[in-house]
Amino acid sequence: MTIRVTVWGENVHERTNAVVARLYPDGMHNCIAEALNEDEALEARSVTLQEPEHGLTEELLDHTDVLVWWGHAAHGKVRDEIVDRVQARVLQGMGLLVLHSAHYSKIFKRLMGTTCSLKWREAGERERLWVVNPGHPIVQGLGEYIELPHTEMYGEPFAVPNPDEVIFISAFEGGEVFRSGLVYRRGNGKIFYFRPGHETYPIYHDAQVRQVLRNAAKWARPEGSRWIDRCPNVPPDRAPDPVEIKGEGLHKPGEEGFR
């Protein structure tokens, strides 16, 4: 069954910076969607910040199995109610791939509960992403490491909760290291943070990076059913072992709780 992927791009620097426009004439989001569509199991489309509801309508998210998020300069422009909507869908089981500078996106910080800060340097230096678990679905088809000749450096400490597994660790030419591939489960959604992707280097044209994106999209597909999470009251006579009300309470029978 085809996995439906939506690539979200903020689409800012592609239109304002000549270097980025030259590397990604159709926008980074379309370059990423194209990489995903090279796998028949995946069907990717893209939407951008500038569309109504940032392109992330209820309708679209309802028909999205995996969402890919690329943002950098415009995190603050993403409206909170859209972040709420994406978060709810992740908890219900939609996969989420968070790329590069999206470590600072509202949705990632929201799901992590931490600052998600790191060290950085933009010097076009070499990065090697070492594979920490060669049997993991996300690294299929790779060798021992991916080498990228020119990247932005991200260095530890990376202020995120301990992940379920570290998939890649990077070593940079300047000497720093970084956990550059991390997986989390929140609710029923699988989340993959993947570091590569600076907009002034042709990272999303790299064959191995594109392989990781395809692997990750397949790994992050929903399993199980969609659980609509709410906070139900269970009346005393509907308990498995029905109980009598004893003492005094705050709520009248059938009343909604506080939120």
Add this chain to the structure above:
Amino acid sequence: MTIRVTVWGENVHERTNAVVARLYPDGMHNCIAEALNEDEALEARSVTLQEPEHGLTEELLDHTDVLVWWGHAAHGKVRDEIVDRVQARVLQGMGLLVLHSAHYSKIFKRLMGTTCSLKWREAGERERLWVVNPGHPIVQGLGEYIELPHTEMYGEPFAVPNPDEVIFISAFEGGEVFRSGLVYRRGNGKIFYFRPGHETYPIYHDAQVRQVLRNAAKWARPEGSRWIDRCPNVPPDRAPDPVEIKGEGLHKPGEEGFR
């Protein structure tokens, strides 16, 4: 060295509901602070929602080792900038005890990244909190379980991330179960969610519940130093192995990154 504890209470039902006022004439927050002060290692004070900055000034939080949070009816009245401030301090190492209905507080949802929903029933039924790890510091001085004659029921599913350890699991008279004591580490802060505490039952007068609160406050004290987390740029000539700038970038040397 004395552990400085601040008990935060929303202080709403104590002033508007006769049952609660009778059980907690000085407010639930003062009853909790009193329980903590029975241990010489702890020095507890209380603040409330109604004070300026909800009582949680920078000054106070700077001198707080462990914060206890009790809220129910007024979660929405807590201002976001105060939640930001508390979150920052937790990540720096301040302990946080989250009680009962504070599963729905802004600070707990913020740190968890999930909805934190559950099932509930207010029928004054019996609860037994079983100890899952008898050697854990939080359960010292308890037997196999704590029995509370009259409580509100909270039932699974409890929509939180998988904890670092489950400390208590409750069984209710009506048949439901709940993970009623959970520990997390976020940044350098230790977080303990503890279920008991409904305001119309005298839960915080219970000797064993008070013992757990004292144990937990001591367990949650900061260890290590306070790390002020920011997102520093490392200039090319300050790398451990200095690098030359190659290719084109987005940022000018020394410029701040996007947030």
Add this chain to the structure above:
Amino acid sequence: MTIRVTVWGENVHERTNAVVARLYPDGMHNCIAEALNEDEALEARSVTLQEPEHGLTEELLDHTDVLVWWGHAAHGKVRDEIVDRVQARVLQGMGLLVLHSAHYSKIFKRLMGTTCSLKWREAGERERLWVVNPGHPIVQGLGEYIELPHTEMYGEPFAVPNPDEVIFISAFEGGEVFRSGLVYRRGNGKIFYFRPGHETYPIYHDAQVRQVLRNAAKWARPEGSRWIDRCPNVPPDRAPDPVEIKGEGLHKPGEEGFR
């Protein structure tokens, strides 16, 4: 693609205890295999302790995607080299379902690193297994809980490492609770501990228990490739950045390390 499942049974009480023989005339392992074969995606066969190599030849394990383990009275009779072999395959990616009294099997204790002890009582009492995450693949097709009229009680503390997720929590008629469905990842193998299954009660004839077994077998199938884990030496001239040997060492070039 069909998932190949092997059900391992110790096959002791079926031949020595009249109650068990009446409930499971073909052995518990065959009853379990039959439950699995009700799903077309699964192809299950069974082997037993009494066969050469306990039925777990290299050949068979090489062609097994998921192994189901049932043992109780004869844990000590399982030879250590067979346990080594099973452990190696789990780490390479074979799924493992560990049932009921197999909490004390050599393979489970080996993979957990803890004692795996618990409380117990054999009184034929009622158990309810509450679903902790309704969206998880393992609980598809179930309601809020499974009710078993007669089971052996297992109670906390269950001395295992913190799981990746708690899937079921049981409440027993006598009052105890237990984490009765737990998932772990070790290496690339997915492990599911599932509590139900005492041999003198017809647990494996229960439709919902059989549903869980099928769901879990599908969930535990291998993903990714089989990583043959060894401890390779990387010679200085084969490093990504070749190095010169400096100082004195313990090993001669090309020598194997100590184990």
Add this chain to the structure above:
Amino acid sequence: MTIRVTVWGENVHERTNAVVARLYPDGMHNCIAEALNEDEALEARSVTLQEPEHGLTEELLDHTDVLVWWGHAAHGKVRDEIVDRVQARVLQGMGLLVLHSAHYSKIFKRLMGTTCSLKWREAGERERLWVVNPGHPIVQGLGEYIELPHTEMYGEPFAVPNPDEVIFISAFEGGEVFRSGLVYRRGNGKIFYFRPGHETYPIYHDAQVRQVLRNAAKWARPEGSRWIDRCPNVPPDRAPDPVEIKGEGLHKPGEEGFR
């Protein structure tokens, strides 16, 4: 209260290899114990493989708060019943520091449940251990990284379960990376794996390595009480809600379970 530390050394190469004997004339174990004794909160002694019961008597372990383990060439000579004994004490709450080549010790493999393999190269190259969490107690007093001029290389994949937190990540001169400081909790014991320590380089004379050892010993001290873990039967009339025996069982009342 003084923390009682026992340093266990296999004491092989110190007596058979001239390089090692020159660097560690009193043995590596005594050099490590000396480093620990520089902190007044710690009281360290050492024992070796060659002593009766490898020096690890019941009596000694009963009075040990934290055990430090150094082994390399003689893992196979450590008797299984001594490993059982150490494992039991860790689960009860004794801290355990596992150094360098002890990744392949019986006790570490036992507690992890995985192969604990890695890549390696002995070329005396430079290692930098980057601090992943500057606020953690184990890294107090350090800068951004520790630099060791000459070390053995250990490279990923490191075949261990996902840790509770990564404390250090190393980058080697040859290009490889490694998670070189990892913390785990098993039962009530805190475990710290720390990579540095090859016997032909003067690693345990390094001031920063010695600081980490002291920090880690203090971090790993027991908290809470010692839980003696066994598998108790709870008779039907001793259940919180006493039950009547229904149906047929395997065990006679009061009988021990199978193990």
